[in-house]
Amino acid sequence: MTAARFAVRDPATDAIIDEVDACDDAAVDAAVAAAEAAGPGWRARPAPARGELVAAIARRMRADEARLGALITAEGGKPTAEAIGEVRYAASFFEWFAGEAPRIYGETIPAARADQQIVVERVPVGVCALITPWNFPAAMLARKLAPALAAGCTVVAKPSELTPLTTLALAALAEEVGVPRGVINVVTGQGPRVPTRLVADPRVRKVSFTGSTAVGRAVLTACAARGVRASVELGGNAPFVVLADADVERAVAAALVAKFRNAGQTCVAANRFVVEAAIAARFEAALVPRVAALTVGPGAQPGVDLGPLIDDRAVAKVRRLVEDALARGARLVHGAVPGASRFVAPIVLAEVTAEMAIWREEIFGPVVAIRAVADEAAAVAAANDTDAGLCAYVMTRDLGRARRVVRQLAVGMVGVNEGLISTAQAPFGGVKASGYGREGSRHGLDDYLDYQYVMTTALDTP
Ligand code: NAD
Numbered sequence: 001m002t003a004a005r006f007a008v009r010d011p012a013t014d015a016i017i018d019e020v021d022a023c024d025d026a027a028v029d030a031a032v033a034a035a036e037a038a039g040p041g042w043r044a045r046p047a048p049a050r051g052e053l054v055a056a057i058a059r060r061m062r063a064d065e066a067r068l069g070a071l072i073t074a075e076g077g078k079p080t081a082e083a084i085g086e087v088r089y090a091a092s093f094f095e096w097f098a099g100e101a102p103r104i105y106g107e108t109i110p111a112a113r114a115d116q117q118i119v120v121e122r123v124p125v126g127v128c129a130l131i132t133p134w135n136f137p138a139a140m141l142a143r144k145l146a147p148a149l150a151a152g153c154t155v156v157a158k159p160s161e162l163t164p165l166t167t168l169a170l171a172a173l174a175e176e177v178g179v180p181r182g183v184i185n186v187v188t189g190q191g192p193r194v195p196t197r198l199v200a201d202p203r204v205r206k207v208s209f210t211g212s213t214a215v216g217r218a219v220l221t222a223c224a225a226r227g228v229r230a231s232v233e234l235g236g237n238a239p240f241v242v243l244a245d246a247d248v249e250r251a252v253a254a255a256l257v258a259k260f261r262n263a264g265q266t267c268v269a270a271n272r273f274v275v276e277a278a279i280a281a282r283f284e285a286a287l288v289p290r291v292a293a294l295t296v297g298p299g300a301q302p303g304v305d306l307g308p309l310i311d312d313r314a315v316a317k318v319r320r321l322v323e324d325a326l327a328r329g330a331r332l333v334h335g336a337v338p339g340a341s342r343f344v345a346p347i348v349l350a351e352v353t354a355e356m357a358i359w360r361e362e363i364f365g366p367v368v369a370i371r372a373v374a375d376e377a378a379a380v381a382a383a384n385d386t387d388a389g390l391c392a393y394v395m396t397r398d399l400g401r402a403r404r405v406v407r408q409l410a411v412g413m414v415g416v417n418e419g420l421i422s423t424a425q426a427p428f429g430g431v432k433a434s435g436y437g438r439e440g441s442r443h444g445l446d447d448y449l450d451y452q453y454v455m456t457t458a459l460d461t462p
Pocket of ligand 1: 131132133134135136140158159160161191192195196199210211212213215216218219233234235236266267268362390430434
């Protein structure tokens, strides 16, 4: 029995909106035991039947998008329209993997002897631990849960302590549409205790983590210690490259989406604007009025473009990065150094250099940091000047040039003349310090499947 509870707060008001269990070790162990007990029944269910239930989750989510969206806004702060957009995006993963479930194909391989047959089946890995961040509480879970269920795995989900309510709501909704008890389990708690216990459990056969690079590395270390599979989707530091021949209006429209979705608190947020000098003044002049027109306020308020940052630590980080940049010579083009308020108005900085912390760290806030570069080669070098390798954006009218630049970028994903590239049918993931593994697309199933090869020798029957 878990007696302790902890509060979940609305980042806009700091008001307590709910309380959830602070799971103790016994509760974590019990969740893993439930997932393990439900495993044989779930994997024995034919894949098309599993797919039907996964599709039913999507239908229920879409029918319930207003309620789920309101929950995401309440605990995560993002504007209602974005929150409903996230519900739809999350539902699209259940739809995609519902379709993939009946297509989990094995193979036959020609054997060396006529009496032998080699068959390879794809089998579920078993109990999966799904650890998710706060910034997309529905979508980050959906990208893991939908393929895990389709593959025949049972799961224990561990949401961020800041946004556990959406995960609990999705788990309840899955049970309502008929996913058997024990297939989806949720453990909640503050700090590292609950996820550490979960990752260390020998019955957990796979860990899928999305979150910060530092915590992801700790998860990888723990998984390595017991030789268990792990995939990690970690932090980004995306360059947004504006080449001299770019369509300025298009570049600005893409920049607004890539930068300001969730008030800049996304792993694929445009973090470093790398702009060829020949177009820098025009880009800045077109961008600033659009940025100035963005409204900031409580996410539930109609018409708001940017909600609050998630907590006071996030505000303090943005303040530190802006102050450091200004102290090192950046030019304040628009906005002001953030104060104590969670409602941080957009800021535009120019003349940013590689020595500034804002160039090195994920901003996770509404700051456009611009650095002008001499030419295409310098743009590529600047774009790659980071440990992260999640995604990049390239603005150019010349598709030959786009290909040449994209091939030189060390990232897992690129948007060419696009500011929003996340979609269920494409493989999402990074290289370098941004982790490995891919979520979404047909490749998104791979993390949840093993190969089982069977050689059968035919016996002569009389
Ligand atoms: P975080 O790393 O602080 O937390 C992520 C999850 O890990 C939470 O559920 C947290 O409770 C849990 N956790 C904490 N300590 C742990 C431990 N010792 N072992 C295992 N789990 C532990 O990240 P966050 O602040 O919630 O999310 C923001 C970060 O996530 C950013 O860096 C962002 O770029 C990244 N992110 C990446 C992607 C991607 O797909 N690459 C997507 C969204 C967010």
